[in-house]
Amino acid sequence: MTVSQTITSKELFERSKKVSPGGVHSPVRSFRSVGGNPVFFKSAQGAVLTDVEGKSYLDYCLSFGPLILGHRDPEIEEVVKQTVETAWSFGAAEPYSLELAEWIVSKIPWVEKIRFVNSGTEAVMSALRVAKAATGRDKILKFDGCYHGHLDALLVKAGSGLAGESSSDSAGIGSEMIRNTLVLPLDNENLVEELFSKEGKNIAAVIIEPLPANYGLLVQRKEFLQKLASVAKKHGALLIFDEVISGFRMGLTGMSGMLGIEPDLVTYGKIIGGGFPVGAYAGKAEFLDLVAPQGPVYQAGTLSANPFGMRAGLATLKKCERDNVYASLEEKTLQLTQGLLSIFRKYDVESEWACTTQGSLFWFHRKSASPIRTVDSIPNGHKEAFAKVFHLLLGEGVYLAPSGYEVGFLSLAHTSEIIAQTLEKAEASFKKA
Numbered sequence: 001m002t003v004s005q006t007i008t009s010k011e012l013f014e015r016s017k018k019v020s021p022g023g024v025h026s027p028v029r030s031f032r033s034v035g036g037n038p039v040f041f042k043s044a045q046g047a048v049l050t051d052v053e054g055k056s057y058l059d060y061c062l063s064f065g066p067l068i069l070g071h072r073d074p075e076i077e078e079v080v081k082q083t084v085e086t087a088w089s090f091g092a093a094e095p096y097s098l099e100l101a102e103w104i105v106s107k108i109p110w111v112e113k114i115r116f117v118n119s120g121t122e123a124v125m126s127a128l129r130v131a132k133a134a135t136g137r138d139k140i141l142k143f144d145g146c147y148h149g150h151l152d153a154l155l156v157k158a159g160s161g162l163a164g165e166s167s168s169d170s171a172g173i174g175s176e177m178i179r180n181t182l183v184l185p186l187d188n189e190n191l192v193e194e195l196f197s198k199e200g201k202n203i204a205a206v207i208i209e210p211l212p213a214n215y216g217l218l219v220q221r222k223e224f225l226q227k228l229a230s231v232a233k234k235h236g237a238l239l240i241f242d243e244v245i246s247g248f249r250m251g252l253t254g255m256s257g258m259l260g261i262e263p264d265l266v267t268y269g270k271i272i273g274g275g276f277p278v279g280a281y282a283g284k285a286e287f288l289d290l291v292a293p294q295g296p297v298y299q300a301g302t303l304s305a306n307p308f309g310m311r312a313g314l315a316t317l318k319k320c321e322r323d324n325v326y327a328s329l330e331e332k333t334l335q336l337t338q339g340l341l342s343i344f345r346k347y348d349v350e351s352e353w354a355c356t357t358q359g360s361l362f363w364f365h366r367k368s369a370s371p372i373r374t375v376d377s378i379p380n381g382h383k384e385a386f387a388k389v390f391h392l393l394l395g396e397g398v399y400l401a402p403s404g405y406e407v408g409f410l411s412l413a414h415t416s417e418i419i420a421q422t423l424e425k426a427e428a429s430f431k432k433a
């Protein structure tokens with residue numbers, strides 16, 4: 001589509017609503033959480049997005065995480081161009097996925113084998129299937145406040161009754177789909193032990209984001225995650241770390257490396273495709289060898305290990321390693337968030353702001369007396385307070401993810417100059433308001 005200079009986001013949204021549900025292809029993009037019309041973007045470079053009306057924005061959403069080097073990093077773009085000229089898809093064995101697999105296996109000691117799929121959702125779905133096959137059990141334990149993609153079995157939240165009970169988090173999910181999913185709140189070892197003492201022999205796996213980053217940023221205590229690992233092990237359940245966001249963002253070995261906890265299976269996505277659709281599940285060979293054609297667990301994909309994702313992903317990961325991006329990303333994140341916080345506090349008299357950060361992830365929220373580790377401890381009025389800040393920043397050309405429950409991301413393209421510009425824009429916007 002060629003986008004003419006005169007078209008507006010509003011016009012495109014009206015048209016889009018006629019042909020797609022809610023006018024979008026993934027719900028949060030609709031701006032429903034913050035109100036107003038979604039911006040339609042036409043291009044991006046580095047830290048900057050450009051909308052169809054020609055206005056530019058400094059991007060702190062970054063496609064929800066994959067773009068750790070920013071948009072169209074020149075080195076990755078070169079690899080993508082080479083891929084255009086080599087092959088777009090094989091549907092056959094090729095060396096590009098092998099190279100990415102070998103690289104990942106070489107970095108993470110307990111990852112012995114990996115299978116590539118097309119999304120994080122698919123990775124989680126497949127990992128659960130493997131866990132059920134490996135244990136011969138049917139139940140899965142998950143935690144409220146963790147997101148694992150939109151597979152039926154995990155679109156489930158805590159029920160109103162007993163601890164562990166669940167109810168569906170979406171229409172269209174039959175009770176038979178969720179009967180085997182148990183749900184607990186985060187940050188509570190006692191509930192985990194109680195549930196395992198009752199249900200342990202039926203639980204195939206416990207799945208958790210070791211850094212929950214899809215319902216705000218609910219940083220967990222290491223002791224909680226260690227306890228989870230030991231209780232699962234004691235009862236013969238597999239531990240699955242969903243590192244679709246945290247993998248290769250919290251350093252090259254992800255949260256599991258930072259915590260020193262080895263899960264049985266891990267899921268990846270986002271960064272490992274360098275901005276192209278990808279997912280992966282990985283772990284110890286004894287589990288991955290259960291997957292077809294080696295083993296009895298069926299899992300397949302027409303476009304799996306597509307060369308764009310494989311080659312862009314490997315180039316991205318190698319660059320992260322070569323340039324040791326993590327320390328500088330963390331430093332920039334603190335520059336940004338501390339700068340923004342002092343501006344928020346200076347001008348926004350209604351609510352006292354705080355920010356939780358972890359590496360290059362950040363999440364603004366209202367101040368709370370203790371660290372926010374569970375869904376229930378998110379301060380009241382968060383959504384509305386965030387919506388106000390979101391629109392103030394958007395007006396001056398700073399783009400945050402359009403929901404108070406999404407985290408913000410930084411990339412290598414977010415230089416000190418970009419951060420200084422961001423703070424200037426924020427100050428200008430708050431001053432006017």
Ligand SMILES: *Cc1c(COP(=O)(O)O)cnc(C)c1O
Nearest residue numbers: 119120121147148149242244245
């Ligand atoms: C994004 C995400 C997913 C889902 O990945 P998709 O590629 O969107 O299907 C699953 N788990 C976590 C932790 C994620 O952040």
